[in-house]
Amino acid sequence: MMPIPSLYGKLVLFFLLFSGTLFNNKACADEKVYTVGVLNQQSVVATARLWNPLLLYLGRKTGARFTLAIGGTVQETDARTAKGEFDLAYTNHIFYMPIQREYRPIVRWGRGSLRGLLVSLKPWRLEDLAGKTIAFPSPQAFAATVLTWTQLEREQIRFRPLFTGSQQACMAALAKRLVDAAGVTTRFATPYARRHGLDIHVIYRSAPFPQIPLLIHTTRVPDGLAERIRAVLLNMPQDEEGKELLANLDMPPFEPADDALYAGTREVYSRWRHRAAAAESR
Amino acid sequence: MSLRTRLDLLVSGILLLMLLSMLYLSTWRQSQQSLQEQQIYLNATATALDQALKTSLITRDYATIDTICRAVFAGSNLTGLDLSDGDNHPITRLRESEHSTGVPDWFTRWFGISMPRSHATISVGGVKYGELALSGSTENLYLSLWHVAGQMSLLALLAYATLNVSVWWILRHGFRPLELLQQAAEKLARGIREPIDEHVMPELRLPIQAFNQMSGEITRLIAELTEKHTDLRISAQAIESLSEGVVILNQDLSVKYYNPFAERLRQGTPGLTESLGDILDRHLSHSADASLHLVTDLPAVGGDQKRTLDILISGVRLPDSEASYYVIVVRDITEERKQKAQLAWEATHDILTGTLNRLEFTRRLNEHIAAGQPGMLLFVDLDHFKRINEGYGHSAGDQFLAHLAGLLRAEIDEGDLLAHPGGDEFLVLLKNHSLESGTRFAERLLHRVPNMKLLHQGQLLHVTCSIGGIYFDGHTQLSAEMLISHTDATLFEAKQGGRNRLAIFEHAMPGMARIRVDQEWMSRLTSALEDHSIVPMFQPILHLADDTVSHYEALARMQSDGGCLDAAHFISHAERLGLVGEIDVLMLREVMRTLSVHPELVIASNLSGYSLNNRHLQKRLFEILEQHRDAAPRLILEITESTAIGEIDDAKSFIHRAKENGCRFAIDDFGVGYGSLQSLSQLDVDYLKIDGSLLKTLHSENTALLMAVQGLADALNIPTVAEHVDSEEKLEVIRRIGIRYAQGYLIGRAASLSEIIRRYKVA
Structure with missing residues (x-):
C-alpha cells in the first residue's frame, strides 16, 4: 500500500501543481497573438517592411506577440477594420466607422500634422x-x-x-x-x-489634422498590455534599439494620442458620410 | 613492326584518347553549364515567385497564391514546387512526373546528374511568411546532353578520321626519304650503290647528301679494299710460294708465322728458331725500328753438314697499332755459296787439271812481284803431246794432262804456283827457290815427266817435256806477262834445241828469245800464206729444229810437216806479227770461191779485229765480196764479241757495209766477253755463237749461264749457235735451253770440202 505523504510533502506537491498551472496559464497567455491592422497607405509589402520590424520590437519589449494584418487593398483592410478583426489598428478610417467606439487611440506616429x-x-x-x-x-x-x-x-x-x-x-x-x-x-x-x-x-x-493614430481594442487588449505598448512606443527615442529602428524606418517618434485629439477628424468624416448618404439618396 | 606503323598506331591512340577526353570534357562541361543555367532559372523563378507571393502571403490570400503557383509551374519545366507558410504549414505542393526522353539509362547513370533545386525563404521586415522549394527537370538536360554527345561523337569521329588520314599521309611522306635511305642501305649492303635523289624532300637534303657521300665513299673503300685484298692475296701467295723463308716473330720472340719454305728450313735446321732468337737478343734491342742483315751457318739435320743462311731482320711496327713484329727473311745460300765458290774456283783454275788458269796465275804472279818477292818461273811444254791426242783421243790426252798436273803439284812446295794455261803447257812459280835450286827443280822435272807413265787401253803413255825458265829477284821491273813471255821464248829455244831440255832466260840479253820466236813464226806464216798451206776446213752446224746441217764454219788450218795445225796454234802468233789480216783475206777468198762453186752451201768465216780497223784490208775484203756478189748472201762473217764491242763503231760500220752486199753476221765467243744488252742491240747481227767454254763441261752452273745467255739472245731476238757440242748429253741440254744450232765433234769434225760434200751428201 502506498504511504500517505506528510504535511510538508503535501504542501510541496500542492505548490508544484499550482505553480505548474500558473506557468501553463502564462504560457497560454503568451501564445495570444495580437493582430495589428494597418491602413494601406502604400503597397502591402512596403507596409510589411515598415511595420514588421516595429511589431517585432514591440513584442520583444512588451512580451506579447503581434502580427501584421492588412488587406490586399484599402477597401479590404477597411472592411476587416469595420468588422473589428484587429486587436490593434493603425488607421484614421475607423473614425468613419460605427466600430470606432470599441477602440481608443493610444499614440500617433509623428507630432506633425x-x-x-x-x-x-x-x-x-x-x-x-x-x-x-x-x-x-x-x-x-x-x-x-x-x-x-x-x-x-x-x-x-x-x-x-x-x-x-x-x-x-x-x-x-x-x-x-x-x-x-x-x-x-x-x-x-x-x-x-x-x-x-x-x-x-x-x-x-x-x-492640418492630427497624424493617423494607433488604436487598441478596449476589451481584447488588457489594459496593462495597452499601457506597456503605449509606454514602449513613446519611449522609443529614449531606447537605443527603438531609436535605431526609427532611424532605419525613416519615421518620426510616436506621440501620445487620445479620443479628443481626433474630434476634428470625426467631424469631417461625419460630413463626408452625410454627403455620401445624400449622394446615394439622389 | 616498322617504326612508321608504330608511330602511326601511337599517334592514332593518342588522338583517340585526346578526342575521347575532349568529348567527355565537352559533354561534362555542357552538362555543368546546363545545370548552371537550370539553377539560374530555378533561382530566378524562386525570386520571381518570392516577389509575386509576398503580398498574398502577407494578406493570406491563398487563392491568389495557388493561382500564381500553378500558373508559374505550368509555364515552366519545373518538376516540383513546394510552398509552406511561416509556420511551415504546407500551402501548395505541385509535382510533374519525368517522361521518357529516349536517352539510354546507361547515359543518365554515367553522368548521374542530381536534380537541380532552389529554395527560398519569403520574409518581409524580419517576419517569415513562407518557404518555397523548386525542383528542376533533368529530362531536357539529359536529352540535350545526349544530342550534344552524339554531335560531338560524330565530330570527334570525323576529326579522328581526318587526323588519322593526315597523320598517315604525313608519316607516309615523312618516312619516304627514310624508306629510300633504308632501301639504299640494303642495296649498299648487297654491293649495289644507288644514290638517292636529293630533291625527294628538301628538309632531308643534308642527310641524303651525307648518305650519298658515305655510300660513295664506302663503295670506293670496298673497291680499294677488294683491290688491296687481291694484292694481299697475291702477296700472301707470293710469300707462300717464295723460295725464301719468311718468319714473323712477335716482339716477345714467339713465332707468329712461318711460310712453307721457312717451315722446311726449320725442319732441316732444328735450331733455326732458337738461333733467330739468339741473334735478336744479341744484335737488336727489341726495337721495332731495328734491322739487321747477316749470314750465319747453322748445323743441318744429321749434324755433319752446315747450312749457310742469309738472314735479313727488319723490325716492323704497324702504323695504327702498338704491336710490333720482326719480319725475318731467311735465304738458304748453302748451294749458292758452293756454286759461287765453284765458279770462283773455275774462274781461276783449269778444270781439267785443277791447276790455276793463265789469268789467275798471271794475277798471283803480279802480286808476288809487287810484294818484292823473288822467284823462279818455269814454262813446261810437253813434247809431241799431239801424238797422244791424235793417237789415243782427246780424253786420253786430257787424262794424261791431269795426271801430269798431279805429278807437278806433288813436286812443288806449298805456296808455289802451278797453272795450265792451255794445250800441253804448264806454268810453275817456285817462290822459295834461287836460280840454282829452281834450275835443279826444272832439271828434276825433265827426268820425272818421262818417267810418269799412264796406262791407257793397255798402252803405257809417256812423253818428254821442254822447259823454259826465268829467275827474277825482288827488284825486277818485269811484269808477270813479260816474265811469261820471256819463258815462252826461252821454251821456244829449248824446243828448238831438240826438245826434252831446259833453257834458262838470260837477263843479259833481254828480248832475244822473243825475237827469235817471232822470226821463226814470221817465216812459217809467211811461207804458209805464200804456199796457200793455210786452208779452210769446214765444220758442220746443225739446225736443231729439223736436225739438218744448216751451214758450215770455215776453220783455218796450217799444213806443216804432214799435219795440220789448229788455228789456236798459229793465230796468236799471226796476230802478234800482224799477219792475221792476210789470213782473213786468204780465208775469205777461199770461202767465197767455194760458195761460188757450191751455191747450196752456206759458210761462216772468221774475221779478226785487225781486219775491222784496217782500211786497206777492208778494201781488199770488200773487193773479194764484190767479185762474188752472188755468193755473198750465203756468207756469214763471224767476229768475236770482244772485238765487236771493243771496236763497236768500226764493227757497226763494217757490218753495215757488208750487209749491203748481202752478208750475214755472227758474234763469236758470245757469253764470256763484255757484251751488254745495250751494246749488242746496236749491232745488226744474225747469229750469236755461244762461247765453247760454257759447254766444255756440263754442270748446273754452266747450265744456268747458258740459260742466261740464251735469255739475252732471246731478248735480242737473235738465234744462237752452241759450240763444242761433243756429247748427246750436251746436245740434250742445249735443245732444252732453246739454242737453235749446234756445232762440235758430236755434230761433225772440221773436214775438207770434198769430205763434207761426201759426208753430208751435199748435192
Whole structure:
C-alpha cells in the first residue's frame, strides 16, 4: 500500500501543481497573438517592411506577440477594420466607422500634422484640374481623398476620380502620367517624389489634422498590455534599439494620442458620410 | 613492326584518347553549364515567385497564391514546387512526373546528374511568411546532353578520321626519304650503290647528301679494299710460294708465322728458331725500328753438314697499332755459296787439271812481284803431246794432262804456283827457290815427266817435256806477262834445241828469245800464206729444229810437216806479227770461191779485229765480196764479241757495209766477253755463237749461264749457235735451253770440202 505523504510533502506537491498551472496559464497567455491592422497607405509589402520590424520590437519589449494584418487593398483592410478583426489598428478610417467606439487611440506616429495634397507634374492651379483625371487612394482616405475631394467640390470643379487603392499607387500613376493629378498626404508625397526624382507641384494643401493614430481594442487588449505598448512606443527615442529602428524606418517618434485629439477628424468624416448618404439618396 | 606503323598506331591512340577526353570534357562541361543555367532559372523563378507571393502571403490570400503557383509551374519545366507558410504549414505542393526522353539509362547513370533545386525563404521586415522549394527537370538536360554527345561523337569521329588520314599521309611522306635511305642501305649492303635523289624532300637534303657521300665513299673503300685484298692475296701467295723463308716473330720472340719454305728450313735446321732468337737478343734491342742483315751457318739435320743462311731482320711496327713484329727473311745460300765458290774456283783454275788458269796465275804472279818477292818461273811444254791426242783421243790426252798436273803439284812446295794455261803447257812459280835450286827443280822435272807413265787401253803413255825458265829477284821491273813471255821464248829455244831440255832466260840479253820466236813464226806464216798451206776446213752446224746441217764454219788450218795445225796454234802468233789480216783475206777468198762453186752451201768465216780497223784490208775484203756478189748472201762473217764491242763503231760500220752486199753476221765467243744488252742491240747481227767454254763441261752452273745467255739472245731476238757440242748429253741440254744450232765433234769434225760434200751428201 502506498504511504500517505506528510504535511510538508503535501504542501510541496500542492505548490508544484499550482505553480505548474500558473506557468501553463502564462504560457497560454503568451501564445495570444495580437493582430495589428494597418491602413494601406502604400503597397502591402512596403507596409510589411515598415511595420514588421516595429511589431517585432514591440513584442520583444512588451512580451506579447503581434502580427501584421492588412488587406490586399484599402477597401479590404477597411472592411476587416469595420468588422473589428484587429486587436490593434493603425488607421484614421475607423473614425468613419460605427466600430470606432470599441477602440481608443493610444499614440500617433509623428507630432506633425496630416494634410491632404493635390499634386501634379505641372504647375497647375486648382481650377486647372477641371475635367482632369485625379487619382485617389480610396473613397474613405481621410486626408488624400476626403479633404482634397471636399475642397474640389467646394470649388465646384468637376473631375474624373480614379481610386488606386493606396497613395503609393496614386503617385505611381501620376509618375507614369496615367492621371493628371493625385490626392495624397503630406507625409507620403514628398518622400515618394524625392525617392523617385519626381518634380511635383502642390496644387492644393488642406488644413492640418492630427497624424493617423494607433488604436487598441478596449476589451481584447488588457489594459496593462495597452499601457506597456503605449509606454514602449513613446519611449522609443529614449531606447537605443527603438531609436535605431526609427532611424532605419525613416519615421518620426510616436506621440501620445487620445479620443479628443481626433474630434476634428470625426467631424469631417461625419460630413463626408452625410454627403455620401445624400449622394446615394439622389 | 616498322617504326612508321608504330608511330602511326601511337599517334592514332593518342588522338583517340585526346578526342575521347575532349568529348567527355565537352559533354561534362555542357552538362555543368546546363545545370548552371537550370539553377539560374530555378533561382530566378524562386525570386520571381518570392516577389509575386509576398503580398498574398502577407494578406493570406491563398487563392491568389495557388493561382500564381500553378500558373508559374505550368509555364515552366519545373518538376516540383513546394510552398509552406511561416509556420511551415504546407500551402501548395505541385509535382510533374519525368517522361521518357529516349536517352539510354546507361547515359543518365554515367553522368548521374542530381536534380537541380532552389529554395527560398519569403520574409518581409524580419517576419517569415513562407518557404518555397523548386525542383528542376533533368529530362531536357539529359536529352540535350545526349544530342550534344552524339554531335560531338560524330565530330570527334570525323576529326579522328581526318587526323588519322593526315597523320598517315604525313608519316607516309615523312618516312619516304627514310624508306629510300633504308632501301639504299640494303642495296649498299648487297654491293649495289644507288644514290638517292636529293630533291625527294628538301628538309632531308643534308642527310641524303651525307648518305650519298658515305655510300660513295664506302663503295670506293670496298673497291680499294677488294683491290688491296687481291694484292694481299697475291702477296700472301707470293710469300707462300717464295723460295725464301719468311718468319714473323712477335716482339716477345714467339713465332707468329712461318711460310712453307721457312717451315722446311726449320725442319732441316732444328735450331733455326732458337738461333733467330739468339741473334735478336744479341744484335737488336727489341726495337721495332731495328734491322739487321747477316749470314750465319747453322748445323743441318744429321749434324755433319752446315747450312749457310742469309738472314735479313727488319723490325716492323704497324702504323695504327702498338704491336710490333720482326719480319725475318731467311735465304738458304748453302748451294749458292758452293756454286759461287765453284765458279770462283773455275774462274781461276783449269778444270781439267785443277791447276790455276793463265789469268789467275798471271794475277798471283803480279802480286808476288809487287810484294818484292823473288822467284823462279818455269814454262813446261810437253813434247809431241799431239801424238797422244791424235793417237789415243782427246780424253786420253786430257787424262794424261791431269795426271801430269798431279805429278807437278806433288813436286812443288806449298805456296808455289802451278797453272795450265792451255794445250800441253804448264806454268810453275817456285817462290822459295834461287836460280840454282829452281834450275835443279826444272832439271828434276825433265827426268820425272818421262818417267810418269799412264796406262791407257793397255798402252803405257809417256812423253818428254821442254822447259823454259826465268829467275827474277825482288827488284825486277818485269811484269808477270813479260816474265811469261820471256819463258815462252826461252821454251821456244829449248824446243828448238831438240826438245826434252831446259833453257834458262838470260837477263843479259833481254828480248832475244822473243825475237827469235817471232822470226821463226814470221817465216812459217809467211811461207804458209805464200804456199796457200793455210786452208779452210769446214765444220758442220746443225739446225736443231729439223736436225739438218744448216751451214758450215770455215776453220783455218796450217799444213806443216804432214799435219795440220789448229788455228789456236798459229793465230796468236799471226796476230802478234800482224799477219792475221792476210789470213782473213786468204780465208775469205777461199770461202767465197767455194760458195761460188757450191751455191747450196752456206759458210761462216772468221774475221779478226785487225781486219775491222784496217782500211786497206777492208778494201781488199770488200773487193773479194764484190767479185762474188752472188755468193755473198750465203756468207756469214763471224767476229768475236770482244772485238765487236771493243771496236763497236768500226764493227757497226763494217757490218753495215757488208750487209749491203748481202752478208750475214755472227758474234763469236758470245757469253764470256763484255757484251751488254745495250751494246749488242746496236749491232745488226744474225747469229750469236755461244762461247765453247760454257759447254766444255756440263754442270748446273754452266747450265744456268747458258740459260742466261740464251735469255739475252732471246731478248735480242737473235738465234744462237752452241759450240763444242761433243756429247748427246750436251746436245740434250742445249735443245732444252732453246739454242737453235749446234756445232762440235758430236755434230761433225772440221773436214775438207770434198769430205763434207761426201759426208753430208751435199748435192
